[in-house]
Amino acid sequence: MSAILDVKDLQTSYGKVNVLAGVSFSVQPGETYAMVGESGSGKTTVIRAIAGLAPAQAGSVKFDGQEIRGLPERAMRPLRKDIAMMFQDPIGSLSPRVTVRNLITEPYRIQGMKNKDIDAEAKRLLALVNLPSHFADRYPYQLSGGQARRVGVARALALEPKLILADEPTAGLDVSVQGELLNLLNELRDRLGLSMVIITHNLNVVRHIADRMGILYLGRLVEEGDTEAIFDRPRHPYTHCLLSANPEPDPDAQLERIALKGEPPSLLQRPSGCEFRERCPVASDICQQTPIWEVNNDHGLRCLTPR
C-alpha cells in the first residue's frame, strides 16, 4: 500500500530560527496519525508546511505520490480539494459576518463548482456533523465552541478530501463535547475512509483516535510508533515525561511522575549532542554525542539511553 502522505526531511526556518529541523513521517490511507509535543515544538508548522501555508525550505512532501512542497499557489489550489485543514481556534477561524451556510459551502465557490445546489449541500453537510439544518442561517457568534468546531469539520469535509490536517481539534472543548467530536471524526473516518493528521498536546485524546503517533521535540521527531505500543512502553525519556505528566482523574492515583527539568531550549541556540539532554532525567556522558534516528519494527527512536 502506498502512503497518502509521505513527508521526508521537511525543514522550515523563519530567518535564523530553525523551526523544523528535518521531519519525516508518512500516513497510510485511512490512518490517523497524531503529532504530539509541547508548545513551540513545531507541530503546527508541520501541518501548515504540508498544506503550503508555511514555508518549507527543504525536504519533500508527497501527497498521493505527487511532490507538493513549494508548489505555486495556482498549482496548489486544485489540490486543496483533497487536503483539508481544520484550524485551531474554532470561532476565530470562521468569518464573523458570514452565515454558516455560506461558510460551509464556500469551498465549492472557491473551487468553481457553480452547479452545486448550495442549500441542499449545506443541509447535507450539517447533517453529516449532526447539526440541525436551521443552523445554516446562524452566524458564528451564535454558536457554542462545540458547534463552531463541528462547522469547521463540515467545512473541511465539503469537498470530500482524502486527507484532513487538524490542529488541536479538541482544544477549548468541554469534556462531554470533546467525546462527541472524537466520535464524529472516528465515524467519518470509518465511513469515508479519510486519512488524518492530528496535532495535539492532549495525550488523552491521542490514545482514542490515533493509530500511530510521533513525538516532536524542537522540530525533530524523537519517537514514533504504534499509539498503543508507545502508551504501554514509551522508550524515549521525553515521551515518558510527557505521558507521566498527565494528571489522572483519581485522587488516589499513584503517580510515578518524572519531572522535566527547566524550559525548552531556545531554537536560536540548539544544544549540542542530544537536544533533550539538559532536561533529561537519565542523561549521561554518552548523550554529548548526537543520537541518530533508528527504526526497528515500525518504531522510530532518537535516543542513546532509551528505557
Add this chain to the structure above:
Amino acid sequence: MSDTLLEIDNLSVDYETERGDLKALRDISFDVKKGEIVGIVGESGCGKSTLISSILRLTAPNTRFRQGEVRFNGDDILAMTERQMRDLRGSDISIVFQDPMQTHNPVLTIGRQLLDIQHRSKATTAQKLETAAKMLAAVGIPDPQARLKQYPHEFSGGMRQRIAIAMALMSEPDLLIADEPTTALDATLEVQIIERLKELQSEMNCAILFISHHLGVIAELCDRVVVMYAGAVVESGDVREIFHDPKHPYTRRLIECDPGHIKTRARILPTIPGEVPDLVNLPDGCIFRDRCEQAFDKCQQVPALDKLKEGHFAACWLNHPEETTA
C-alpha cells in the same frame, strides 16, 4: 474565631438581558475553610465566572444580586462599600487568571509590575525589588534579579503564569482564586504549576479556590470539590467522595466522559447528549433532567442540595430511596 474563610449562602445572581433575566447563579451555597483547596468543576456556561466575579464584586453593570450572602472572614462582601472592597482585593483576596499571555502589561518590565502591585506597602523601592526577586525565585524563575528587568514577551507561557502566581501571592492573601490557571498550558507545564501551587499553599497556608474543567487537575490538587451545572451546585464534597462515590448523575457522567479515565483504546467515547438549558427560560424541576438517563417523575420538582453524610452534599432525587420506589 471560626475556621471558615469564605461562606457563600443561597447566592442567586441574574443578568438583565433583552430576553429577560438570565439566571446565572441559583441558590449557590458552599464554604471554603482557612488553608483549604476547594475545586470548582463545571463546563462552559455553568456559572464559574459569574461566581468569581461575584466574590470579587467585579461584575458587569447588568448584574443583579437577587438573594443570598457572600461572607469573607465573617463580613458580608455584598454589603461592603466600594472603598472596603478595594482594600480587600489584591491584599486579602487575589486572583490568577486563565490566560498568562494577557495578564501582564506588555510595555512594562516584570520588575515594574511587581513593584506596582506592592503600592500599599511602606517599604522602600529597594526593599520592594528585593521582595519581588524573592517571590520570582519562590515560583521557580531562575536568575530573578536579572529577570526583573525583562518584559513579558521575553518569558515563556509557563513562566508568565508563574509570574502571575507570584504577583497574586505577593500580598500573602488569605484566599487565592485561580481561574483555570493551567488551561492554556501544556501538560508538562500544568504539572509544574500545580506542584508549585501546592508547595506555596502549604508554606503560606492560604486557601485556594481553584476553578477548572480538568478533572485530573482537580483530583490531584483539591481537598474538596464543588460540581456546578447550569448555574447551580449539583454536588459537593470531599475529593475522594466525589471521584469514588459520586452521588449526582451529572458528576458521574462527567467523570465517565473524561478520556483520561478510559485506559484502553475506545472507538466510541461516552458523551452527555443534549445541551445546557436556556437560563432565561429555565425548565421546570431538576436542571439536569433533560439530559439525565435516570430521570423519573419526581424530577419535575427541583431537588434540594441535601447532606448525604458528613461533608457530602448532592441535589438529586435518586438519593431519596422513598421517592424512587414510589
